[in-house]
Amino acid sequence: MSGPLPPNEPVSTVKCVVWDLDNTLWKGTLLEGDDVVVDDLIRETIVGLDSRGILQAVSSKNDHDPAWQRLEELGVAEYFVLAKIGWGPKSTSVREIADELKFAHHTVAFIDDQPAERAEVQFHLPQVRCYPAESATELLTLPEFTPATVTADSRRRRQMYQANVRRESEQESFGGPSEEFLLSLDLEMEISRATASDLSRMEELTLRTSQMNATGVHYSDADLRALLDDARHEILAVTMSDRFGSHGAVGVALVETGPAVWHLKLLATSCRVVSFGAGATVLNWLVNEAATAGAHLVADFRPTTRNRIMEVAYRFAGFTDELCTCLAELPPDSGQTQRLHITPAPRPAPGTLRLTAVPLAAA
Ligand SMILES: [Zn+2]
Numbered sequence: 001m002s003g004p005l006p007p008n009e010p011v012s013t014v015k016c017v018v019w020d021l022d023n024t025l026w027k028g029t030l031l032e033g034d035d036v037v038v039d040d041l042i043r044e045t046i047v048g049l050d051s052r053g054i055l056q057a058v059s060s061k062n063d064h065d066p067a068w069q070r071l072e073e074l075g076v077a078e079y080f081v082l083a084k085i086g087w088g089p090k091s092t093s094v095r096e097i098a099d100e101l102k103f104a105h106h107t108v109a110f111i112d113d114q115p116a117e118r119a120e121v122q123f124h125l126p127q128v129r130c131y132p133a134e135s136a137t138e139l140l141t142l143p144e145f146t147p148a149t150v151t152a153d154s155r156r157r158r159q160m161y162q163a164n165v166r167r168e169s170e171q172e173s174f175g176g177p178s179e180e181f182l183l184s185l186d187l188e189m190e191i192s193r194a195t196a197s198d199l200s201r202m203e204e205l206t207l208r209t210s211q212m213n214a215t216g217v218h219y220s221d222a223d224l225r226a227l228l229d230d231a232r233h234e235i236l237a238v239t240m241s242d243r244f245g246s247h248g249a250v251g252v253a254l255v256e257t258g259p260a261v262w263h264l265k266l267l268a269t270s271c272r273v274v275s276f277g278a279g280a281t282v283l284n285w286l287v288n289e290a291a292t293a294g295a296h297l298v299a300d301f302r303p304t305t306r307n308r309i310m311e312v313a314y315r316f317a318g319f320t321d322e323l324c325t326c327l328a329e330l331p332p333d334s335g336q337t338q339r340l341h342i343t344p345a346p347r348p349a350p351g352t353l354r355l356t357a358v359p360l361a362a363a
Contacts, residue, residue, distance in 0.1 A: 013147045014129065015103045017049055017139070019061035020112035021067060021081075024133040030062055030070060037087070038074050041137040046079050048140045052147055053154025055161060058083040059093040059110070060112065081161050090117050091124035098128075101161075109144075111136055133143045151201040153248040154303050164272070178275075179352060185242040187276055187353035194237040198304060199224050201224050202237060202252040205268060207257040219254065219266055234360060238282055240273055242355075249257055255286065257360065262290045264299040267310070277352065279310060283317040285357055291344035292361035296326040299340045300333070320344050324354040 019025045025042060028034030038046075039310030042092055049056060056079050060067055064085040071077040082100060086095030090112070098108050105127035110120050111134035122130050139145045147154065171181060175314065203221040227233040250273045254266035264286065269279045290297040299319055303311060319340035327339060350356060 012107055012144075014054055014109045014144050015107040016055040016057055016081075016097065016101055016109070018059050018097055018108060018110045018116065018134070019115070020090075020110075021058060021062060021071075021085075023113040024111055024136065025058070025076075026070075026074070030067055036070060038076060039137075041075065045137055046076055046141055050158055052145070052150050053157040054145060054147075055081050055158055057081055058085060059090050059097070059160045060085045061087055061090075061246075079158070081158060081165075085351055089120060090123075091121045094121055094125055095127055098125075102354050109139075111139075130251045131197050132318065135155075138244045139302070142221075149200050149204065150216065153201050153204070156246070156248060159245065161246055167242070167244045182276060182352040185244075185276075187240065187242045189278065189281060189350075189353050189355050189357075190239050190356070191236055191253075191282065191357035192239075192287065193358055194224070194228070194235040196228060198229070198237045198249070199235075201249050202235070205249055205252050205270060224254070227254065232258065236358070238269065240276065240278065247273060251282055253282060255360070257293070257295070258329065259295065261296045261298055261329050262286075262293070263330055264297065267299070270354075274309065277350075279313040280317060281350045281353065281355065283313060284350065285355065286360075287317060287342060288347040289343045289360045291346045295326060295344070297342050297344050298327060298330060299318050300337045309329055 003068070006225065022029045022031075026038050027035040028036040038062070046056065053119065054304050058067075058071070058080050059082075062085050064083075066236060067085045068077065068083060069138040071080070071083075071302055082097050084096060086093075090110070094110055098239055106129070108125075109129045109131060110121050110123075111133060112132045116244070118130040118132065131139070151226075153160070167185070194282050200221050202224060203219070224235055227235060234255045234257060236251075236253040236255065237249055238253070240250045241250065249270075249272070252266065253264065253268075253270035256263040256265060269282065291305075297319075299314060301311060301314060319342045321338070322341050324341050324343070326339065330339070333339060
């Protein structure tokens with residue numbers, strides 16, 4: 001059913017299902033006056049996909065307002081993050097949905113009862129996976145709709161996406177400077193010790209955030225789990241929220257603390273919160289904690305093609321290449337990693353968000 005995948009790409013999980021309406025999502029044809037209804041099995045499929053963190057959208061040839069109103073009456077409208085309801089080609093709406101979500105075509109599925117519509121989408125978007133309407137109630141049993149792990153954040157992915165849309169539309173309409181805008185968001189950040197149940201979403205985060213992973217090193221769930229009970233290692237989970245809702249887990253840090261030097265081995269933050277200064281806030285907080293403990297702070301940094309923005313964050317926070325005697329206390333590096341150093345001094349609390357953080361220095 002699916003189109004050709006890019007070479008060497010494993011069969012990946014579908015990230016968004018695009019539904020046709022007439023005789024696919026609901027029984028009947030709205031414009032022909034049918035009293036269209038959603039079958040219970042279809043409803044269970046919609047709710048099931050949503051709980052697995054798979055986004056859903058609509059592509060339908062209909063008049064927009066009555067079709068959307070009917071989705072609301074049927075109690076399913078909230079499950080769709082985007083709806084392209086009109087008279088253009090379906091390949092255009094599926095492409096727009098993929099673009100707006102920033103999803104690769106091979107992670108998008110399209111389901112429609114009309115063979116001609118599936119063929120039209122397949123012709124223009126050969127990587128989109130097309131399914132006939134009869135497959136709708138089987139989707140939850142197929143491997144491509146079954147993510148390996150479902151975390152608390154993936155279950156909330158749709159709500160987080162919808163909150164982000166509201167946030168961005170407000171940002172567009174806000175004419176003030178960005179610091180004023182940030183203050184208007186009521187941003188809150190919490191830095192806490194990660195628990196065992198946090199670890200799989202921490203791993204998901206380091207996989208998803210290659211752009212903002214300062215070490216370019218992947219720590220697996222098992223790697224992090226092994227360090228959970230190690231008294232010298234601190235695994236820190238960063239979560240953020242604002243007045244629109246939660247951003248979920250947005251960062252992870254791994255620090256080995258010693259009496260003379262603290263070693264920051266991993267820092268990854270989600271690109272969703274870059275504009276909120278999340279990386280800089282975490283770094284400044286760590287510098288302040290190390291200053292309180294009287295320890296120097298050394299960060300592993302391996303430049304990759306994608307994490308340049310993280311190097312900027314380190315330099316801006318005051319890290320340098322200076323050679324300090326404390327470096328001799330650390331195990332030798334792999335040769336691919338730079339060691340950025342700072343002799344910490346106390347830092348003021350962040351100005352644009354409320355920070356609640358576990359006191360590391362007192363530990
Ligand atoms: Zn030093």
